[in-house]
Amino acid sequence: MPYDLVLKSGRVIDPSQGIDRITDVAFAGGKVAALGDGLAGAEERDVAGLIVTPGLIDLHTHVYWGGTSLGVDPDAFARKSAVSTCVDTGSAGPGNFPGFRKHVIEQSTVRILVYLHVSFAGIYGFAKNIMIGESHDIRLLAGREAVEVINANRDVIIGVKVRIGRHASGPSGIQPLDVALQVADETGLPLMAHIDEPPPSYEAVVSRLRSGDVLTHCFRPFPNAPIDGKGKVKPEVLAARERGVLFDIGHGMGSFSWKTARAMMAEGFLPDTISSDVHTLCIDGPAYDQVTTLSKFLALGMSMNEVIAASTVNAAKALQRPELGTFKIGAAGDASVLELRQGSFPLEDSRGEIVAASERLFAAGLVIAGQDIGTDRQTFAAAAE
The missing domain is CATH 2.30.40.10 (Urease, subunit C, domain 1)
Structure with a gap:
């Protein structure tokens, strides 16, 4: 037959x-x-x-199209980039996740899995002329509500998202990470942490992460690069990898540097996962899509098998979804x-x-x-x- x-x-x-x-x-x-x-x-x-x-997994996307200013159309992106699973990382929080699920996730052909933002409205102020860090105001952090939404939607929610840095958390500093870690612990899920410019430092954030948690934007440029001024990987970064923290590219608009990448590769520090961090402000460059992001790591000297692994089996392990990223029968x-x-x-x-x-x-x-x-x-x- x-x-x-x-x-x-x-x-x-x-x-x-x-x-x-x-x-x-x-x-x-x-x-x-x-x-x-x-x-x-x-x-x-x-x-x-x-x-x-096996179907490519883009571990960092923003596909709450029509519900957030940074969301792109998931099916159009999937066809453009040959991606079968888009992992949305914090576009929605507990306050607007139901709309994301009903109007986008359940309507899309591409599979969408979610890191739920610990901020109530997710990433709500992200556009060319308006840029408001959703973690600036500690009153928006909604740990209790996040746990409730996660427990009601475990078929699609696979982790917790938080954004830390001068732009994302500003005066709140590293405090939003405290709330996110408590939500992750309470639900038994991994956490994905965004890091932008200091404060806090890259070292301070990565030192708090646990085995199975993901630091995205891991090859970001100075300031808050994972390398020191001599091009050496910072000790806190090496210690984090040793205890099982996962390092994800999350290219995006401002989070991938050839200089950082060359130094990390020279030190033998390859990313665990490669993702585009596609959103409205980078889909027309510099990230474009997942296949363009993968191509950059071929140019850096990773083998084809290593590059494919970083967008298939490695990403599936980060998601704790062994049925993805493989051609096993x-x-x-x-x-x-x-x-x-x-x-x-x-x-x-x-x-x-x-x-x-x-x-x-x-x-x-x-x-x-x-x-x-x-x-x-x-x-x-x-x-x-």
Whole structure:
């Protein structure tokens, strides 16, 4: 009996199983059904010459479109970037999460999981001409309400978000992190912490995080970079990794620096996860999308397998969702089809430095729950030529 859908003859890269070879991937009943040669399906897509990975997970996005000023359309972004799971990181807090769930999460084709903001209204004042840090006012921190919303929505809420720094928390300093950590402890969920310019320092924030918590914007520029003036990784950063804190890129508008990245890579400190932090102020540059962000780490010398792992199996582990980020039989039937082009591609960081990369990834197809999303035979064939 044929499978529902088969992606044929692509270079299948699945770091969760150590797979990197030309083969077929089959889906049935919305799940991964088989990997092997010569598989037949009711629908077949020729992906020869393309890379096929488990569905990419973008661990840091803002997709509360229409409900917050920074939200982008999740399905349009997913198709542009071959992302099957968008993790929204704090766009909504307990006060406006119900609208996010009803009007965006439940209406979208792409899977959306959520780090719920500990601030009542989430990130509500984020635009070109209005920039209000939601953690400035301690009265907005809603620990009790956050716990209630999390407990009622554990199918989609996977963690707690807080933003710390001169812009995000201002006069409140590091105090919002105290509240967020209590919510995370009470609910048994990991925490994702944003860090921008000091105060507080990068070291102070990362020193408070626990095993399984995520520090996003981990390769941010000075001030509050993870490296010292001599380009060495700060001891507090190394200690955090040793105890199991996860380091996420979260590129965004101002949080990725080629200088920092080169120094971290020279020290052997690779990110655990690579994410775009896509929102309205960076979707047209410098972040653009997930595949552009991944391409920057190819230019930094990470292998293709390392880059794919940072957006599949590693991200799934951070989410504590083992059914994602893998082609193991019975896993979620998601796949990303990517094209690797050779040439000269200008890639900028958040400070305007441009690096000419010799190769770049582009989205060429997307499968979610065993369904071909926004692609057809002609699209696959055109991308493969």
